[in-house]
Amino acid sequence: MLASLGLILLCQLIGEAVARGLGLPLPGPVLGLLLLLILLMTRDRFTLLARGPLRNDGVETASKGLLAHLSLLFVPAGVGVVQKLDLHASHGIAITLVLALSVVVTLLATVLTFRLVSRLLRQQDAR
């Protein structure tokens, strides 16, 4: 468990270092995600890597534990919004409406495109 958490933190640390060092417009943790994914896939090829947290579902169990309460992790930042509401009160209603409409547009555009393209591909395969 401890080694698995250590491995997750190490992936994030390397991700942050690379993102900062190279000035990439990508968050460090996303690079860390890629790194852990590559590690897991190379482990399947080379059994030599399957030790410590990469063995017996070690890092898998630790990751699922972290993800089980993903919602909780947004609470501290969310409370910051409540505290700043008065700061933007002059445009508060307009901003909220704009964001609500935009999130609906974004959700629909994304989901419809995804469905349309996967249906077109399936038709092509059928032919």
Add this chain to the structure above:
Amino acid sequence: MKDNPFSLWVYLSQSPLLWLTVTLLVYATTDAVSLATRRHPLCNPVLHAVWIIGAFLLLTGTSYTTYFAGAQFVHFLLGPATVALAVPLYENRKRVVASIVPMLVALIVGSVAAVVSVVLLAELAGLPRDVVLSLAPKSVTAGVAMGIAESLHADPSLAAVAVILTGIMGAIIVTPLMNRTGITDYRARGFAAGLAAHGIGTARAFQVDEIAGVFSGIAMSLNALVTSFLVPVAVTLLVR
């Protein structure tokens, strides 16, 4: 302690322990309510935990800085949790690879829709220029959005507010909206949730379906990349 009944409060309210405990207990309660209502969208645990804790801080006159000294331990885990998304992605990699084309097209269309719709609507609503710029990156995680806002000389704290509001509203709207469209493909539904509402949408997606969560996590990660390139371009084209 006896000479001043407030001294205990003064001590506790300054220690990280109190606010960490409050954060965990309030969330545990709102999460239990959410579970009891079978994850009803309006019982979103983040939404209710946020206003209850916010009201508590207001009533006790506690500053956000003091609160954050305790809550930061929870906040810190956002980074490791993002890395941990690699595991469900790894376990479902075959389905992900099989969906790569619809994902990439939906990513481009969705990212453009997110940025263009918010900029046009904000201009239509007559919001001032610096507000429009701060709202533009609202569909990506707070850290990236604040970076984009900063590079545009907009207000990073307003950008963070827009991100959180978008996330919470997206997480509430997504299930009823998708049910209404009649789309039952959890790959598409999850991908839309993560693209439009970043991590809060992804947290919601994982509550609904594991496949939805996996695709949501991918959309969130990819959108962070696309949006950082897209916002500066969209802003020069669309903002007067």
